[in-house]
Amino acid sequence: MAGNLAGSLAYQLSNTGREAEGLDLARAALAEAGPAAPPRARALYLDRVAWAHTKAGGPESAQQAMRALGEAGEALAEDSEGTESPTWLYWVDAGELQVMESRVYTELHRPLRAVPLLRDVLSRYDATHARELALYLSWLAVACADANEPEEAAATAERVLSLSADVASERTAERGRFVLARLAEYAHVAEVRAVLDLVEPPPHVLDGPHQADSVSGPQQWVRSSVRGEVHTSQVQTTSIVMAKVGDLLMATEASTRLRLSG
Incomplete structure (x- = not known):
């Protein structure tokens, strides 16, 4: 669970202008989980490492992101009906990995890979989930x-x-x-x-008192x-929440690094 919290914070940091910290924390979460972690957990942590590398930018990070995506798929392939996983990992499946893969390729400006993935995701997505559908369509656009x-x-x-x-x-x-x-x-x-x-x-739309x-x-x-x-x-609420997340990160990151160094 600690790794999941660290990975979630890493994802938030990567999306809010603190890419270097997000990458460090995503790597730390993966390292802390270790190779003995359940396949779904390793797949999730690798997905977050992939996203952190993507947001970090640069050719080397792009290669690292794509490598992490591949490793995430390999980790999930090890999952089976007899494999025990924490209940909070119920949502991690091949479909979720495909969503992240399509987002990474969109962010990396690799449309030949991104577009087929997104169209496949959208073809199977529940149209009643308007918010998520709008987000996925935004990446396709x-x-x-x-x-x-x-x-x-x-x-x-x-x-x-x-x-x-x-x-x-x-x-x-x-x-x-x-x-x-x-x-x-x-x-x-x-x-x-x-x-x-x-x-x-057009100007005529804006004419008149109404x-x-x-x-x-x-x-x-x-x-x-x-x-x-x-x-x-x-927006104001989000800023406040993210400020608190940043404070929590500092404590979590320090604790994680101490454990890793020990």
């Missing part, structure tokens, strides 16, 4: 843009915005902003321009959320 497929990226981005309109999630809002920023390179493409116009609507009420659905979400005009309380 970015991967399509990296593959120089702006029309497909725009269509996918529009689905992201439509799903996000009904989800009160700062993470989906952040991903929406990221996707639109990535599409800006293709603003000259008509399909992309139509999606970007959700952020900057301009705030003149749009709805994805366009209303984009005008507020993508411009950062909503979810303010969520």
Whole structure:
């Protein structure tokens, strides 16, 4: 359980601008678990090492990330019905590893690997889980843009915005902003321009005293959320939580390093 906590903190750090610390902690969690850890646990820790390397950036880290993904798959392959695993590992399976693999390849700008993985994941995903579906589609939109497929990226981005309109999630809002920023390179493409116009609507939409009420659905979400005009309380709450996570990390990391050095 200590390794799981350390790995979770490593994941948070890697996603909040503290990539070097996240990588150190992810490695420490894997080392502490050791080769005798249950296969699902090792797969999870290796997945987090892969993500930490991905966020760290650089060619060497990219190679390390892909190596960790391969090792995670090998670890999970050792799992069987007779293998005992802690109950909290119930969700770690081949599908979850595929999600992380697709995210890593998207982040590394390797769309030829990312796009097929994401499409496979999305083909099996429960459409009622709007938040997660929006997140997975956001990675597909970015991967399509990296593959120089702006029309497909725009269509996918529009689905992201439509799903996000009904989800009160700062993470989906952040991903929406990221996707639109990535599409800006293709603003000259008509399909992309139509999606970007959700952020900057045509002048006639904004005319009149009731301009705030003149749009709805994805366009209303984009005008507020993508411009950062909503979810303010969520952002503040997230900042407070992450500050506490950082404090907890310092104590956890020190304890982990002492154990490893001993």
